[in-house]
Amino acid sequence: MANGPTRRITYRDAMREAIREALTRDPRVFLMGEDVGRYGGAYAVSKGLLAEFGPERIRDTPLSESTFVGAGIGAALGGSRPIVEVMTVNFSLLALDQIVNTAATIRHMSGGQFSVPVVIRMATGAGRQLAAQHAHSLEGWLAHVPGLRIVEPATIEDARGMLWTALQDPDPVLIFEHQTLYNLEGDLPADAGPVDIDRAVVRRHGGDVTVITYGAMLYKSLAAAATLAADGVECEVIDLRTLRPLDMNTIFESVRRTRRVAIVDEGWRSGGLSAEIAARLAESAFYDLDAPIARVCSAEVPIPYPKHLEDAAVPQAAAIVDAVRALLPAPAPR
């Protein structure tokens, strides 16, 4: 991707750099959440920031999800630029009232008088054997709600760049960080800056099948694509990046060329984001399709603790390979 000089960095460190940059650039920015300060963040994202910026701006909160998320919303209304960290999306359910009934509605209910420029970050997803109350992918639920913007950085560059763009957005932005990506290492261009949070990106080009995905599933989709390429099947892999609003244009454009689609979503199939994308394709791209839409989603179970069951519950590269093969006109050579 990058042509110029790059440096090796983890997703976690990229995220921390993004927060540090935001705190440095804008005195109105502060970070607030459970254990973001002294502990260094549940995922060590904010490690060291307390020493650098002090307890006013790296603010440990009590275990009060509803109130500290609501306080972030209030502080945004009052002219601050809060970054609120919720340990995982599972715990954000205790703050859903504030997110859905307050953050998402105030602009509309006030007839446009008040915007809520809050950024709420949270971890999501399975893969670390944390069992059902720490491993769900509920971002699709929140993507249901008008008034919110939902983004999920899958790459180092997006982890580094999306936060600043989100802070410039006058409306509430929820950033989902997949738990298994924090240790991901990659090359970040030395001149990396803010990134677009409006558009999906094609991460791999190919003319045979479009694979639509986001978050950690990007890597499983890319692995599947590599396997398929060995058999001569070229997948185009789209990283949605933004779950609300959905950038359907990038999807339609790809599907017009490939005429085949597989959607890979760590969320559940029933009532999930994959259902939404499939429905939109059926509504607007039906005649561009040469095969039924395929979906690879998590099994309809709370995510289990044992590794083999957890692996079986969430989409794996092999399942993606199978789903793509089933879309092809003739059985692919084995």
Next chain:
Amino acid sequence: MSTPPLERTHGQRLLREMIRIRRFEEACAEHYSAGHIRGFLHLYIGEEAVAVGVMQGLTPADAIVATYREHGHALARGIGADPLMAEMFGKQEGCSRGRGGSMHVFDAATRFYGGNAIVGGGLPLAVGLALSDQLLGRRRVTACFFGDGAVAEGEFHESMNLAALWKLPVLFVCENNLYAMGTRIERALSQTDLPAKARTYGMPTASADGMDVTAVEDAARSAAEQVRAGNGPFFLECRTYRFRAHSMFDAELYRDKAEVEEWKTRDPIALLKARLEQAGLLDARELTAIEDEVRGEIARAVAFADAGTWEPVEHLTQDVYTPAAQEANRG
């Protein structure tokens, strides 16, 4: 700021403010029955002394967070009767452009942040507004109104704790009218001494007779002064009573008529009127002038609302996102 003695101009102003709220809401009830106002309508009649008293201790720079029973707070805060009534009617001339209706009054000019129909939902917001003031070094107060019903919600406890922990400039104003819809306070709370609850969070408290506007004013002024001085939050309980049903849909099967009548003998408007008259601070002619003036104002507000226009349906999806972001966010 110190408490002004009850003198003519101020006393009459308090009276006029309470009468405005009363007449405004009587007009609302009338237009609700006529079908001009729809949805849920929660009247504040009987509780006027709380909003009017508390607002005396605040400056235009302070912020207000209210509930769905907020017409009194809105008027006392200085939102005009015209845009407020237009909001009731759902017209685009309303203070929330007609988008919110009775339960969602917003006004940037007076720093009025709703109008929240989630019981307890406004408390975290008030904590955040105050946090922002503290962080940005502004000496402001955020006044947060809520009922005794909200005290049972988790957000009440989380917000008390956080505001006290961080010494945030919030004036918590609990309007204890003894009922949450049809549930009397003893049936909902194991501890009905509400200031005692707040004290467990380590914050100063006071309890005021919510039927006595000057008592509320005194208590609110000194509470707001303490908050403004940087001493952290303050919990003010105002003991009051709503004379009407919870909402226009409520048949009021849960309380005795006799109890309501008993409280009506403590009508805050009648009480202040009598006090002013006895002290020679209000004569019959002045009272008539106030009543006439208010009647005119409310009639004009109704006419304004009635003549107001419906927002074009093409605007439906506006202001879901801020305009710059709107275009991209339709999905």
